[in-house]
Each structure stands twice: as structure tokens, then as C-alpha cells.
Amino acid sequence: MSLTEIPLLLDGPAGALEALYLGRADARGLALICHPHPLFAGSMHNKVVATLQRAARDAGYATLRFNFRGVGQSPGEHANGEGEIDDAEAAANWLLAEHPGLPLTLCGFSFGACVAACLGGRLERRGVEVAQLLMLAPPVERFAVDGRLPEAGPLYVIQPEDDEVVTPAAVYAWSAALERPHELLKVAECGHFFHGKLNELKALVLPRLHS
Template sequence: MSLTEIPLLLEGPCGALEALYLGRADARGLALICHPHPLHAGSMHNKVVATLQRTARDAGYATLRFNFRGVGQSVGEHAHGEGEIDDAEAAARWLLAQHPGLPLSLLGFSFGSCVAACLAGRLEGQGIAVERLFMLAPPVQRFSVDGRLPQRAALTVIQPEADEVVTPEAVYAWSAALERAHELLKVAECGHFFHGKLNELKALVLPRLQS
């Protein structure tokens, strides 16, 4: 069985969305991965996104990562988060259609973590269960997710302690005020892009996907 991703174009709200898909007949679950900010060189080829994909693969998941509108071969223009949630929903529905009945987990990094969170809440509202949500370095000061989070998905927030892009203290305060159950994991001596810490990141995510 090949564990190599295949490139494809999915139908999104504005047209084609460029994606990389790993399908497997023995999948234990589905993982959709959302990339960082499109206007700051974010794409599905980001090394943190790639690490999340490999981690989900190693946990036995079918995976899908994709470029938001206006990135790479994806059609359209940046839509300040709201349009990107629509893009992610289209990708999630495509992935679910390939593997009916399998549980869906959403993983996002930076801007993509807030997109994933809002999508998870939207899908729950539509009666589509999300098993797990991982938010890595979420820019909660700039992208409001209040009132939009899922209530039933297991939520893990992973925050670098030396983040130079997202203010760690803002994430800690947001986490402390969050009324729903979740876990906050802090990565010591780690910047926003997890330089030198990708193995540590995998070690945090892998057992949670396997549980």
C-alpha cells in the first residue's frame, strides 16, 4: 500500500483548490490540515503542515492538505478568514465523501488553526461530528473564534513559549478564559515556526491521534 500523497484539484467555493491527498483502505480516521496565513507565504507546503500530515499518516489516518484560495494553483483571492473557512469546508466534505463513516480530525497551524476551529464548530452545527481539533499557535488576538468553537470535539492547543508572531500570553489568557474542556500544551524554547522542535511537535500530536 502506497503512503504517498497524490496531487489533485478539488472543487471549492471559488473554483479549484489545489490539494495533496493520502488515501488508504485501512484508515482509522481522517485528518484535514489547514495552513498558515496566505498573505505571509503560508501554504500547504509549510514545514509544520507537512509535519502534521506525516504525523497523521503515521497514526493511520487518511490525510488531506490544501491551499486556500489564491495560494498556488487554488483559484480566487484572500478572503480574510471567512472565505477560507468555506474553502476548508469544501475540502472536509470531499474527504468525508471518500471515506464515509470514518471520524474526522482537524489540525491547523497559526491562521489555519483558527480556520480549522471555526470549521469544526460549523460542522458540529450541521450535525457532522469532529473527533479532534488541534490548534497550533492560534492568533486569537487577530482572528476571533469566540462563540465558534466546537463543543464536543477534543481540543488541544499547542503554543510555543518563545513565539515571535503570536503573543504567548494572549493565548494563555484566552485558554484560561475558555469555558469548554481542552488541554493547553506549551513548547519551551520554541519559536512560532517550531524550528528545531518538529520532532517534539510530532511527539505531542501522535499519541493523541492514536488514542
């Protein structure tokens, strides 16, 4: 069985969404992965996104990562987060249709973490269960997610302690005030893009995907 991603163009609300999909007949779950900010060179090829995909692959998941509107071969323009949630919903709908009945895990890095979080709440309101939500370095100081997260399923927040893009103290304060059960994982001596820490990141993510 091949564990190589294949390129796809998926129907999206602003046009086709460029994507990479790993399908597998033995999948134990599904992982949708959202990339960082489109206006700051974020794409599905980001190395943190790629690390999340490999972790999900190694945990036995079918995976889908995609480019938001206006990135790569996905037409359209940046839509300040709200349109990107629509893009992510379209990608999730496609993945769920390909693998009906399998649990869906949502993952996101930076801007994509907040998109994934808001998507989770939207899906839950539709009656779609979100098995897990992983938020890496979420810019909660700039992207409103309060009241929009899914209420059920494990939530993991992974925050670099030396983040130069997202203020760690803001993430810690948000976590402390969040009434929803969750796990906050701090990565020491680590910047926003997890330089030199990708193996450590994968080691944090893998057991949580196996849980």
C-alpha cells in the same frame, strides 16, 4: 500499500482547490490540515503542516492538506478568513465523501488553526461530528473564534513559548478563559515556526491522534 500523497484539484467555492491527499483502505480516521496565513507565504507545503500530515499518516489516518484560495494553483483572492473557512468546508466535504463513516480530525497551524476551529463549529452545527481539533499557535488575538468552536470532542492547543508572531500570553489568557474542556501544551524554547522542534511537535501530536 503506498503511503504517498497524490496531487488533486478539488471543487471549491472560489474555484479549484489545489490539494495533496493520502488515501488508505485501512484508515482509522481522517485528518484535514489547514495551513498558515496566505498573505505571509503560508501554504500546504509549510513544514509544520507537513509535520502534522506525517504524524496523522503514522497514526493510521487518511489525510488531506490543501491550498486556500489565492495560494499556489488555487485561484481567487484572500478573503480575510471567512472565505477560507468556506474553502476548508469544501475540502472536508470531499474527504468525508471519500471515506464515509470515519471520524474527522481537524488540524491547523497559525491562521489555519483558527480556520480549522471555526470549521469545526460549522460542521458540528450541520450534524457532522468532529472527533478532535488541534490548534497550533492560534492567533486568537487577531482572529475571532469565540463562540465558533465545536463543543464536543477533544481540543488540543499547542503554543510555542517564544512565539514571535502570536503573543503567547494572549493564547494563555484565551485558554484560561475558555470554558470548553481542552488541553494547553506549551513548547519551551520554541518560536512560531517550530524551528528545531518539529520532532518534538510530532511526539506531542502522535499520542493524541492515537487516543
